[in-house]
Amino acid sequence: MMVFARKHQTQPGEAMLIKTVLNKIERFKSFIYGSAQFLPVNGEDSLVIDIKPRRNSKPECPECGRRGKTYDTQAARLFEYVPIWAFKVFFRYAPRRVSCPVCGIKVEAMPWGYGKEQMTISYQVYLARWARRLSWKETADIFKTSWDSVFRAVQFVVDYGLANRNLEGVTEIGVDEIAVFKGHKYLTLVYQLNAGARRLLWCGPERRIKTLLRFFREFGKERSAKLKYVCSDMWVPYLKVIAKRAPNALSILDRFHIMRKFNEAIDEVRRSEAKEFKAAKQENVLEKGRWLLLKRPENLSEKQTSRLGDLLKLNLSSIKAYLLREDFQRFWEYQRSDFADKFLENWATRTLQTDLEPMKKVAKMLRSHKPMILNWFKAKGRLSSGAVEGLNLKAKLTIRKAYGFKSIKCLQVALFHTLGELPEPNSIHRFC
Numbered sequence: 001m002m003v004f005a006r007k008h009q010t011q012p013g014e015a016m017l018i019k020t021v022l023n024k025i026e027r028f029k030s031f032i033y034g035s036a037q038f039l040p041v042n043g044e045d046s047l048v049i050d051i052k053p054r055r056n057s058k059p060e061c062p063e064c065g066r067r068g069k070t071y072d073t074q075a076a077r078l079f080e081y082v083p084i085w086a087f088k089v090f091f092r093y094a095p096r097r098v099s100c101p102v103c104g105i106k107v108e109a110m111p112w113g114y115g116k117e118q119m120t121i122s123y124q125v126y127l128a129r130w131a132r133r134l135s136w137k138e139t140a141d142i143f144k145t146s147w148d149s150v151f152r153a154v155q156f157v158v159d160y161g162l163a164n165r166n167l168e169g170v171t172e173i174g175v176d177e178i179a180v181f182k183g184h185k186y187l188t189l190v191y192q193l194n195a196g197a198r199r200l201l202w203c204g205p206e207r208r209i210k211t212l213l214r215f216f217r218e219f220g221k222e223r224s225a226k227l228k229y230v231c232s233d234m235w236v237p238y239l240k241v242i243a244k245r246a247p248n249a250l251s252i253l254d255r256f257h258i259m260r261k262f263n264e265a266i267d268e269v270r271r272s273e274a275k276e277f278k279a280a281k282q283e284n285v286l287e288k289g290r291w292l293l294l295k296r297p298e299n300l301s302e303k304q305t306s307r308l309g310d311l312l313k314l315n316l317s318s319i320k321a322y323l324l325r326e327d328f329q330r331f332w333e334y335q336r337s338d339f340a341d342k343f344l345e346n347w348a349t350r351t352l353q354t355d356l357e358p359m360k361k362v363a364k365m366l367r368s369h370k371p372m373i374l375n376w377f378k379a380k381g382r383l384s385s386g387a388v389e390g391l392n393l394k395a396k397l398t399i400r401k402a403y404g405f406k407s408i409k410c411l412q413v414a415l416f417h418t419l420g421e422l423p424e425p426n427s428i429h430r431f432c
């Protein structure tokens with residue numbers, strides 16, 4: 001894979017400069033930088049910097065950290081480092097095998113890397129940082145590396161972050177689910193919603209009782225007991241798990257998930273009405289009307305607003321459903337839960353008198369979950385109405401950007417990477 005033909009040996013002055021820079025960036029105890037030269041690696045001119053053990057230093061056992069005698073020295077290996085001026089950079093080092101009194105004969109620990117990975121830790125952190133800004137494919141293209149290398153880099157950083165993150169002080173969480181891939185696969189996501197500390201805490205495949213049970217098991221009993229608020233969808237099996245596993249938490253049905261039910265109902269009404277138009281061979285005024293009805297009016301463009309105005313003049317079921325939703329928005333503005341309660345009852349009564357079956361279903365659901373919906377007002381001022389929605393949007397964007405993700409595992413890594421607020425491996429120099 002590599003050619004060790006000498007191409008251009010740096011002059012003493014150049015080598016000095018590179019060493020000076022490297023020592024400023026990253027120093028490894030017990031090792032020193034040697035000469036630097038340009039060599040072709042995989043057919044490409046690369047800067048290769050030798051690393052040597054400090055004189056009289058003993059190799060360190062990778063398993064127990066003890067230092068032992070050198071058993072033998074292996075052939076030199078290359079470790080890819082952060083590129084400079086579009087040149088690939090490699091460390092070249094001949095690993096020693098340590099004779100550890102406890103673990104036996106092992107390849108020594110090297111502080112710039114781990115295991116059989118060819119990329120150095122610094123380079124992996126560097127790639128992972130770019131992979132947060134660009135897609136993984138773009139990152140791979142720019143740094144002339146493979147998609148797989150970028151994935152391994154991100155996975156390393158995520159694994160490190162998960163092992164080293166702090167889970168103290170998590171008192172507010174939200175449970176959300178997202179459809180992934182085509183078909184009906186789901187990921188269940190659990191977010192921390194504490195003000196100033198919003199992040200993805202957990203994600204697992206599927207949307208089943210055992211999925212959420214797994215979260216609580218991994219999160220731990222003690223931490224679960226400290227939860228004060230848990231926001232979720234009104235899916236009964238999940239609500240039961242939450243009641244059981246977070247016994248001290250106020251269970252809240254959050255605004256985002258509730259309004260989503262409205263949108264699903266409006267869309268159902270619109271679809272069946274559009275079908276009727278088609279059957280009666282009438283002009284389909286609802287064609288392309290989907291987003292007009294699902295978006296909040298303040299989010300429409302000028303042109304959309306005037307089209308919506310035209311639609312509102314028609315006596316359509318879809319419009320009636322739309323207006324019922326817009327009317328319900330007032331619910332969230334109440335300060336007192338008893339007033340909100342009265343409003344909800346009123347709204348439900350009116351809705352149940354219509355012939356809009358999907359909306360009537362929403363009304364019944366709101367009534368049957370009323371206490372948990374009203375808990376929203378008890379938590380007011382603590383929970384931001386946009387928190388779950390904001391995280392949900394970011395998660396969806398990550399999934400959309402994740403072109404080329406083949407498995408749930410990749411998606412999980414990507415989601416933790418962008419939404420987990422994870423700590424990174426320490427390094428003294430921030431490359432990007």
Ligand SMILES: [Zn+2]
Nearest residue numbers: 061064100103
């Ligand atoms: Zn050992």
